[in-house]
Amino acid sequence: MDIPHPSALFDLTGRVALITGSGSGLGQGLAIRFSQASAKVIVHFNASRAGSQAVVERIEALGGEALALAADLTQPDEVTRLVTQAVAHFGRVDMLINNAGLYPLAGLLTMAAAEWDAVIAANLRSTFLCTQAVARQMIAQGSGGAIVNITSIEAENPAPHHSHYSAAKAGVFMLTRSAAAELGRHGIRVNAVAPGLIWREGLEQDWPDGVNRYLAAAPLGRLGMPEDVADACLFLASPAARWITGASLTVDGGVLTHQVY
Template identity: 55%
Template sequence: MPAVSGLLAGQVALVTGAGGGIGGGIALRFAEEGAAVAVHCRTSVEAAREVAARIRDAGGRAVVLRADLTDEDAARRLVREAAEWGGGRLTALVNNAGVQPTRELAGMTAAEWRAVLDANLSSVFMCTQAAAEVMRETGGGSVTHIASIEATHPAPLHAHYCASKAAVVMHARSAALEYGPHGIRVNTVSPGLIDGDGLAETWPEGVRRWQRAVPTGRLGRPEDVGDACVFLACPLASWITGHDLVVDGGVSARPTW
């Protein structure tokens, strides 16, 4: 894929959950900026293949890799396969894979709680640990977790999701401390409401509320999140680590009183 400005030229990136809308947008933006991209999916195989095909059709390099990231062996295998495909290098990891179910806290089971924590938090821990082992031997790199503005602004029926994303933000800060001496930067991107297929039809009231509240007047797009991830992975962000970059059109700045 022809680079827009070549910010990621020569990089090898792994984007988890790239069969979804946000993950696909991130993978495409990384490829546009010159990175070779390992496109991960668990069940969205056809969507991941479509993302990879778009990258290849535009002249870029991409491979589709499948794994269940709640399984430690599978998570480590994914990172190993991405690095092997990249010629022994992995310079960027974007931990985007996750789930967002709704459930009333009073009726939530421990199994439901653990399932969200495993998908959204444990997967981040395991992929980051495995990627850092590669990066510290090959000159460093960047890790970006996709968190959410719900890490600090809770929403009804999302107690497990909000808790997992708050923990993801703190994991990044802790990892930034420990991996910084090895040339590895770790940050988070916290998106607001990102548009997707059928969102306005399935949740019209929520979309209207968002549009009334957000200063920029629109929902986010997958490429908005991708742009933030590209920045954090590129040399322009070489002195940025342990940071949470909020990408929400300014909605978090809206007064709540």
Template identity: 50%
Template sequence: MSLLLRGQVALVTGAGGGIGRGIALRFAGQGAAVALHCRTAVAAAREVASRIGDSGGRAVVLEADLREESACHQLVREAAEWAEGAGGRLTALVNNAGVQPVQQLPGMTAREWRAVVDTNLTSVFACTQAAAEVMREAGGPGSVTHIASIEATHPAPHHSHYSASKAAIVMHARGAALEYGPYGIRVNTVSPGLVDREGLSEDWPEGVERWQRAVPLGRLGRPEDVADACVFLASPLASWVTGHDLVVDGGVTARPTW
């Protein structure tokens, strides 16, 4: 079977974390060259880049604080320049970087609210704007995928800022799909459910137990589950898919709540 992303160059934000790492490795495995963004997880991102290189792929690590609009635009410029140096062009962006603090809404300050919204939402706006301009100038086509969450429609206690930011990301993608579609640029979201990570069962045993009782497919998600959805949306298989939210949750949101 041919590689779905052969010839593409993708920028993955937050590539040092679990889901971002999975996306970067899947993209590389499907033939894409990958620019790996990180802010603090530099060593982890370099390890991913090394794995991609050892497998015969191409990768570069780029550092940026995406809470700053100018840093978002600079990151995209650096990724595009790297793509050109490798003989290609930037064709895909995956907006994965984000934070998920736990905090009660009563007593939350505007500064604490903005810390989540700026990281999760404003960075998506700025990176998408910058990447879409690069793709448009190159004549397209291109794809942008935001990592949202099932909490965009099913909020959890003490996650009001996070849930609000993810709901806004879903609507941003739909609006961007309308405006960038004429240039051949598709914009979609992937909304994961609970994705496993090292130590999750020890850190939140009651939550993991509740999830496993509720999810029809009987397990937590894996980074690869989210990555496969992103590969599909960036590939020619999704050439007529835009403005769509692809839920990847093992079916948990299909379960009645009453």
């Protein structure tokens, strides 16, 4: 095989990235970062229409190409429609970043079954449906592709009131490995990124205790930024990671290095 020159490893010119949940939060940073690497970006949203359009406008202002598309990723027909619309506009899909999800709090003993189902659907079912639909499109294209799933350090380190979320993200990690095993023969790589606590506007005011505890525990002494996670995804989606599949990259400032007893 041809080995890319180092200067070309992160040049995604001509490639199309579908980034779910990119109308707000971490997804915005992912969309902008992939565009900066010259990828064309599908900015998916479910509820944040205004936010997704703002992301598209920012990407276009920077000289990139982007399209905002809506879909409920828990519904197979809507996921199929999303991929069909993306291909109709850009001609192909080369990269999928499964970022969309929910992050609510609910105690195990008081959680309603509907709350459990909603979190599993938003985080795990959506990842399955998008992976399946995009992988089928990549196989039809015949040129392989890369899928990166956003999990969490909570997939292996549970937090209070997050049993549903931790279970869903652990499931996404095993889905990542299973998909990597099945899709490798088609030239499709599937990996995961497990972020720690990522900064957002107002986080210090909303959860000062948690922020302070995280800062004290992180060897690198700061919260993560969306770009920290985006660059890890960019690496795994790029030719630089051409012989990496079924892996999970932890991006947490070193928090999981702490002794647990």
